[in-house]
Amino acid sequence: MxxxxxxxxxxxxxxxxxxxxxxxxxxxxIALFFIFIVPLLLSGFRLSLMxxxxxxxxxxxxxxxxxxxxxxxxxGHGVLFALGGYAIAMHLKLQIxxxxxxxxxEFMTLYGVTELPWFWQxxxxxxxxALAVMxxxxxxAALLGYLVFRNRIRGVxxxxxxxxxxxxxxxxxxxxxxxxxxxxxxxxxxTFFGVQVSAPSTxxxxxxxxxxxxxVAYAFCRWLTSGRFGRLLVAIRxxxxxxxxxxxxxxxxxxxxxxxxxALAGIAGAMFTLQxxxxxxxxxxxxxxxxxVIWVAVGGRxxxxxxxxxxxxxxxxxxxxxxxxxxxxxxxxxxxxxLVVMVLPSGLVGWLRTRGLELFRQIxxxxxxxxxxxxxxxxxxxxxxxxxxx
Amino acid sequence: MNEKILEIExxxxxxxxxxxxxxxxxxxxxxxxxxxxxxxxxxxxxxxDVITGKVKPTEGRVLFKGRNLRSYAEHAIAQMGIGxxxxxxxxxxxxxxxENLELSCNRNKRVxxxxxxxxxxxERRTVSGLLETIGLTHKADMKAGLLSHGEKQWLEIxxxxxxxPDLLLVDEPVAGLTDEETFxxxxxxxxxxxxxxxxxxxxxxxxxxxxxxKVTVLHEGTVLCEGTMDEVxxxxxxxxxxxxxxxxxxxxxTPLEDALLEPTGTLEVN
Numbered sequence: 140m141x142x143x144x145x146x147x148x149x150x151x152x153x154x155x156x157x158x159x160x161x162x163x164x165x166x167x168x169i170a171l172f173f174i175f176i177v178p179l180l181l182s183g184f185r186l187s188l189m190x191x192x193x194x195x196x197x198x199x200x201x202x203x204x205x206x207x208x209x210x211x212x213x214x215g216h217g218v219l220f221a222l223g224g225y226a227i228a229m230h231l232k233l234q235i236x237x238x239x240x241x242x243x244x245e246f247m248t249l250y251g252v253t254e255l256p257w258f259w260q261x262x263x264x265x266x267x268x269a270l271a272v273m274x275x276x277x278x279x280a281a282l283l284g285y286l287v288f289r290n291r292i293r294g295v296x297x298x299x300x301x302x303x304x305x306x307x308x309x310x311x312x313x314x315x316x317x318x319x320x321x322x323x324x325x326x327x328x329x330t331f332f333g334v335q336v337s338a339p340s341t342x343x344x345x346x347x348x349x350x351x352x353x354x355v356a357y358a359f360c361r362w363l364t365s366g367r368f369g370r371l372l373v374a375i376r377x378x379x380x381x382x383x384x385x386x387x388x389x390x391x392x393x394x395x396x397x398x399x400x401x402a403l404a405g406i407a408g409a410m411f412t413l414q415x416x417x418x419x420x421x422x423x424x425x426x427x428x429x430x431x432v433i434w435v436a437v438g439g440r441x442x443x444x445x446x447x448x449x450x451x452x453x454x455x456x457x458x459x460x461x462x463x464x465x466x467x468x469x470x471x472x473x474x475x476x477x478l479v480v481m482v483l484p485s486g487l488v489g490w491l492r493t494r495g496l497e498l499f500r501q502i503x504x505x506x507x508x509x510x511x512x513x514x515x516x517x518x519x520x521x522x523x524x525x526x527x528x529x
Numbered sequence: 530m531n532e533k534i535l536e537i538e539x540x541x542x543x544x545x546x547x548x549x550x551x552x553x554x555x556x557x558x559x560x561x562x563x564x565x566x567x568x569x570x571x572x573x574x575x576x577x578d579v580i581t582g583k584v585k586p587t588e589g590r591v592l593f594k595g596r597n598l599r600s601y602a603e604h605a606i607a608q609m610g611i612g613x614x615x616x617x618x619x620x621x622x623x624x625x626x627x628e629n630l631e632l633s634c635n636r637n638k639r640v641x642x643x644x645x646x647x648x649x650x651x652e653r654r655t656v657s658g659l660l661e662t663i664g665l666t667h668k669a670d671m672k673a674g675l676l677s678h679g680e681k682q683w684l685e686i687x688x689x690x691x692x693x694p695d696l697l698l699v700d701e702p703v704a705g706l707t708d709e710e711t712f713x714x715x716x717x718x719x720x721x722x723x724x725x726x727x728x729x730x731x732x733x734x735x736x737x738x739x740x741x742x743k744v745t746v747l748h749e750g751t752v753l754c755e756g757t758m759d760e761v762x763x764x765x766x767x768x769x770x771x772x773x774x775x776x777x778x779x780x781x782x783t784p785l786e787d788a789l790l791e792p793t794g795t796l797e798v799n
Binding site: 363366367368370371373374377378380381382383384385386387388389391392395 | 581583602603604605607608612613615619620621622623624628631632633635638639640643644648688692
């Protein structure tokens with residue numbers, strides 16, 4: 140029996156490894172497609188949109204981790220996103236040619252600041268800024284998460300607290316003209332590693348980097364969610380107090396996931412800022428945070444591919460529709476959300492995996508009797524079927 | 530081997546003045562199988578809630594292997610070796626039975642070991658063995674949500690055992706099971722009792738007859754009496770409060786009232 144079991148186990152492991160290899164191959168192929176083929180298919184304008192939307196897909200992955208898998212609806216990811224954007228923007232604002240009359244970002248001179256504020260100093264260094272892009276949002280998320288989760292605040296109360304965080308940061312950033320240029324945000328970037336930020340070649344590099352980051356983020360989330368850790372996240376989502384009685388303390392797990400999700404939001408914000416050329420407190424608008432949730436809901440909760448697809452789809456729909464009918468987009472977006480919640484509760488990918496597959500089988504004629512799966516697999520039923528006929 | 534695994538002294542739990550448990554004293558030897566019965570609202574579920582740390586005692590103390598449990602959170606108590614099965618089966622419906630068992634079986638339940646450590650083959654073997662014991666080998670890799678009620682009950686008992694606790698708390702393991710399933714559950718508990726201490730809470734008198742060695746009767750939050758099934762059944766006080774209404778036990782009391790009394794809430798703020 141044990142030998143048999145090990146054999147079976149090995150078989151399962153082998154099959155798993157093979158399907159993992161296939162998946163890696165598909166992901167690589169899609170990435171190559173995005174890097175080499177998509178730029179030929181899309182106009183420059185559409186390509187730059189694609190780059191931005193791909194960076195939004197990274198934050199969608201983060202939302203999927205915390206919401207789709209762990210069941211915590213965060214409505215404050217805009218803040219984490221914006222913090223990443225600000226971190227990279229501060230680095231860019233400090234790329235001042237040595238010949239310039241003032242060695243301060245131009246808005247500071249405007250507001251009469253004569254010395255660089257202390258917290259700007261470390262942003263001269265690129266490695267520091269790159270780390271800050273991930274770590275500042277991650278630490279903020281970890282801190283908020285620790286305080287909230289340790290006190291067992293869950294559900295809608297958690298969502299409200301994250302919204303409150305959004306408002307606090309929005310107001311703070313709006314009010315700090317001298318420190319971070321208030322409502323206007325940081326914009327008008329000049330150079331990055333000595334090249335023009337706005338030059339098409341630089342922008343193309345940003346696009347490629349974004350594609351690669353989406354792949355890395357996807358692989359990372361895939362790793363997180365596939366093992367025992369991922370199953371524990373699902374367990375926390377489905378029945379948190381049961382998890383406690385099984386001997387796990389959910390607090391640490393939730394803090395870690397929230398922090399990872401924050402880091403992903405930060406990376407997304409940085410790439411978005413590089414490609415749009417501006418980061419302002421508008422990114423901390425509550426509406427934007429809610430939009431992020433809609434992307435994931437449309438694509439499919441608890442499906443990483445779904446999060447990416449949702450972000451791309453909704454954003455392209457938004458840009459196409461708002462070009463044609465600028466005034467109706469918001470209604471459409473609300474309608475889309477309602478539609479998804481009522482008709483496709485598990486999103487597009489969730490639908491494809493179940494009903495879509497059935498539909499496909501029906502159309503192609505490979506119709507399978509849909510019965511209660513327990514019946515399909517029950518050995519006793521199987522035995523009866525063989526002996527008694529159908 | 531005659532040390533006490535669980536001692537409860539003068540335990541009182543009150544919810545807004547209502548005393549769910551009232552000056553309750555209880556003790557149990559290591560290796561014992563104890564059945565706790567009592568009419569609805571006697572405080573049976575609260576009794577388990579206190580032992581597992583879900584509810585903190587208002588007065589009195591609970592000692593597990595001589596350690597006071599008051600300052601420990603639920604997960605810490607679970608790690609000390611107390612496993613609990615709930616009244617309605619609570620398994621993770623979106624995971625497979627195998628994954629359910631693997632989560633419980635995990636030896637090191639802190640965040641990073643759970644993330645980085647590979648499942649050792651010893652744990653995998655334990656899980657396969659358990660799947661066989663609870664008769665779910667052929668359904669090991671389908672979602673637990675598709676299992677029948679009885680299978681979920683068994684899966685949850687399996688999860689308890691996977692935790693390898695010293696003390697098992699089993700709340701109404703045969704509620705909603707067929708007679709045959711009930712009998713097999715009894716056998717399973719008896720075989721588990723050889724290596725664990727077990728407290729079973731149950732309404733089904735036939736089932737209690739099958740497994741009981743020593744029975745404790747709870748009534749209005751205190752221990753009414755204790756003894757073998759025979760002694761308990763012939764105790765006039767017990768007949769009055771419980772078995773009198775219920776003595777033939779053809780139709781066990783529905784656990785509805787008990788379920789209503791169980792404090793559950795979506796917002797848990799300590």
